[in-house]
Amino acid sequence: MAAVRTGLLAAVATWAIVVLPALVGWIAAPESSLGWFTAVSVGSALWFVGHGQTVVGDGVAVSVTPVLLLLLDVYVTARFARRLFATQREVLPASRVDRTLARVLVPGFVGGYVVAAAVIAVLALGGPVGPGLLAVAGAALVPLAAVGALLLRPDDDDAPGFVRAWFRRGPTWLPAVWRIGWRGAGVLLLLGAAVVVARVVLTVGSVVSMQADYRVNLVGAAVLVAGQLLMLGNAATWALGFVAGPGFSLAAGSVVSPVAADPGLNPAVPLLAALPEQAAYPPLLLAVVLLPVLVGALLGRWVDAALEFFGNTRARFAAVATAAALAVVVVLALTALANGALGVERLAAVGVPLAPFVPALLAEVVGGACLWVGLALLRERRAERDAAAATDGRGDADDDDDADDDVDGADDDRDD
Incomplete structure (x- = not known):
């Protein structure tokens, strides 16, 4: 349940990132005839757009994902996931961490996020555009990306053992x-x-x-x-x-x-x-x-x-x-x-x-x-050739010096 609850909270946090500015914009425009719930609905639709999903209304489709909003959502969601994984590692035996992470924590976290997406989809229906059923499941893109960013790290001690093993096989x-x-x-x-x-x-x-x-x-x-x-x-x-x-x-x-x-x-x-x-x-x-x-x-x-x-x-x-x-x-x-x-x-x-x-x-x-x-x-290779040439040059010079010494020695012997 802790994983599901954390996933829900992560989704609410990312939802607030777009809904709060929408409400601020509504408050700043008192001449608008739209109610506050419409502002919430528009912000909820934008939440889905920021998750890489398409929203449609009156024959108009919007599917351009604001990349910076997507990355911000992934970052915020990763912070929640990191806290969840760190807490569970402290209470679980080391031998059970990887299995619990793969079979309980990650599915629960992503599942809680998708449940929150379903609620946000209902809120978005009150606005001019809204998401479809596929958009609710597609919102899992953000928690999956956040979990992947945390776990797919070859040298991180917090990464699961099977991830590190996969990198070692390469x-x-x-x-x-x-x-x-x-x-x-x-x-x-x-x-x-x-x-x-x-x-x-x-x-x-x-x-x-x-x-x-x-x-x-x-x-x-x-x-x-x-x-x-x-x-x-x-x-x-x-x-x-x-x-x-x-x-x-x-x-x-x-x-x-x-x-x-x-x-x-x-x-x-x-x-x-x-x-x-x-x-x-x-x-x-x-x-x-x-x-x-x-x-x-x-x-x-x-x-x-x-x-x-x-x-x-x-x-x-x-x-x-x-x-x-x-x-x-x-x-x-x-x-x-x-x-x-x-x-x-x-x-x-x-x-x-x-x-x-x-x-x-x-x-x-x-x-x-x-x-x-x-x-x-x-x-x-050029440096190696230059070094080899320099070595050969020094060797030839040493040989010439030895030959001169031999000639000098022979002359001394003849003089004697």
Whole structure:
């Protein structure tokens, strides 16, 4: 029961993250004719959207997951799960911890979370949009991700024994590569976020002007800004689509890529004022695809610094390629959640086209990591040749000195 109760509390905590701002926004707009329960219902629907689920109402579907909200929910849920697991480890015999964790604690925690999701779904039905039955079960994405983040750690003493055993059955370099791959995913997302921030800074006048057009009070403006900040993670994945080459679209028929920009007609969201105007770009801008290559090279450097392969070139390439591929897979999973629908017709498909994006980003990051290893091998072999040449040179010089000494000795003998 402790696991179920903790799962319920975790769901309530993540629900409060979106419902409280919704209520604040309702209080800040006294002229609104909507009641407080509608604000709760809208916040409850947003809770499902933040869990990677689709909500529908009046023929309008919303399936774009706010990535930062999703990650925040996973973090909060992981804190509850960590406390649950730590408490149970203190009272259970060591021989029963792994079995209880796998058969009782994790299922109970996830089950309690899903039960809370069912209650939240009922609350969402009072608003303009609501989740379906599949969304209730799909909300388990967050507790499963939180539990996975806690338990899938190869070197953590708190990880179950079967997890550590699984990592030990793989290559010796797998634990280090696992950590580096997740770190690389963070670097890729930071790269996308940096591109977004740079673009917003360059167009801050247009963004502020559109924000002012809403004519809301200070609290309403704060809620509006917070809502846009939650979409920064989505914008980061879309920016990665740009730097990888395929680009992204925010409306049907639109595209923003290093080749050209045609943003089309978009909603009046201040952040979208940072989108470029319609234009064709010079071929030189395609150099942005080198940025993911550099991230791959950075991952290769980290793997080389963390591990010693003792001349095993095949294992070295396999390790850096695995780290790079893991980073790309994590980013692609978040990108798939960041894509989706924000409405109908023009807004029915928002985000990065995955079909060209997957091979492009994978080739660039893995290629950069392997390129780093190739250059490192060339440097190492050149250093070995230089060292061997220097050794041979010293050996020849020593032989010449010995020969001169022998000649001098023979001359001395003749003089005697």
